Amino acid sequence: MSPNPENFPAPEPSPTEPGEASFHLAPNGQAGKVLGCLLGGALGDALGYAVEFSKLSEIRAAFGPDGLRDFAALPSPVPFSDDTQMTLYTLDGLLEALEWANQGLGADETACIWLAYLRWLKTQGVPLDPGAPSPPLRWIDSQTVLHQRRAPGNACISGLSGPDMGTKFRPVNPDSKGCGTVMRSAPFGLLPYVESEMVYRLSEDAAALTHGHPSALHSAAVFSALIHDLLAPDASLQEAADEAVRRAADSGVPELSARLTAAVDLARSGPVAPEALTAALGEGWVAEEALAIALYSALATVSAGSPQEHFRTALALSVNHDGDSDSTGSVTGNILGTLYGTGALPASWVAALDGRDVIEELARQFTAATAG
Incomplete structure (x- = not known):
């Protein structure tokens, strides 16, 4: 049975407007890791x-033999895609559940x-199925930067277009293992005071929406658990x-296990x-x-130097290939942003990012809701 949206309370007003909170580039504590992710x-x-x-040939023709490596090569503000949109909506769904729990x-x-x-x-711009609930609006829904249609995944659109909630036992898109589950699942790993097994289950269940x-479900869950492991102050x-x-x-x-094993092995070569x-790991269009690719990119560049140089080098490695560059870049950024916190993020990139204030405000709300 679909949940009754009337059981969900209207959102509380945001205590600050974006930009008012002194949350910009927080230090490498819990808040810094959440925002860094x-x-x-x-x-x-x-x-x-x-x-x-x-x-790849087109990337090299446009940006040189080393490909695209810096925001300076792009017109500002630099937009993000549906990957970040859905990540933020994942965060807001968890935030609503936390608000309930805190009450x-x-x-x-x-x-x-x-x-969410x-x-x-x-x-x-997709109307809800008449049989689906119509949830009340929350703060995030008024942020116009999130209303841009930027190549959303077909499975994400079709999986949400019916009247019922997809589950592992009543799957929608049963044969789809697109990376749309992985690229949105980092927020589950940001939940403190939660066992890794619970993070895994929550992420797997949400992927089934x-x-x-199975690879779409478990790839997302393994990724969320990885983020959770990196949330620790002394994470390796x-x-x-x-x-x-x-x-x-x-x-x-099997394909998930094989790809991640191959990623760790390949990373030993730098x-x-x-x-x-791509010959070893694929192009990133599917979840595993x-x-x-993201795990390999983060591991293969650990000797780059400072956290910021590691971040820059890993992201360049993760996006310059024939494949789903925004998703592989997004997951790589989640990994290293969680590992290092905001100190790894190039300030010039952050300043050029479209929608930065929305991300910072949602991170502030989430950190406040999980404190204590």
Whole structure:
């Protein structure tokens, strides 16, 4: 049965307008890691979105033999895609569930995510099915920067266009394993005081809202658990990657396990040519490939130097290839933004990013709701 939207309260007004909160580029604590994850993902998304549908030869022709490596090569403000839009709506769905919990009331987290995604669907100009609930609007829905239609995934659109909520046991798009589950799932890993197993389950259940293939579900869940591991103050990227490989092996999805193992093995050679990257890991259009490329990009560039140089080098590696550059860039940015916090983010990139204030305000609200 679909949840009754009248059971969900109207949103509380935001305590500050975007830009009023002193949350810009917070230090590398809990708040800094949350904001680093969200802004880092948006930066990777934006860099990759500029070349998402371009062949490697076209990228090199436009930006030189090393490809696109810096926001300075793009007109400002630099837009992000549906990847960041859906990530922020994932965050807002979790935020609504947290608001319920902080009032001493229970709520189905996956239902809250579904209602958030339905609100996102409306921003894309797609009418809701007459049988689907019509959730009340929240602060995020008034942010016009999120109303741009920027190549949303077909499975995400079709999976939300029916009257019922997709589940693992009643799947929508049962054969789809597109990367639309992975690119939106970082917020589950940002939940503090939650066991990794719960993060995994929540992410898997939310992935089933739009995709049904086991790789789509478990790739998203492994990614969310990876982000959760990196949330610790003393997190190790290599240890988190090894744990992701273990979780992938335990998932029962052979292609996910094979791709992540290949990603970690390839990273030992350092950065390789884009042609070798896609030959080994795929182009990122499907879930396990997108996660593998991102994990490889983060691991292969650890010797780049400072956290900021690591971030820049990894993102360049993750987007310059024949494939789904915005999703691979977004996931890479989520990983390193969580690992390092906001200190890794190039200030000039952040300043040029379209919608930065919306991301910062949602991060502030989420951090406030999870404090204590």
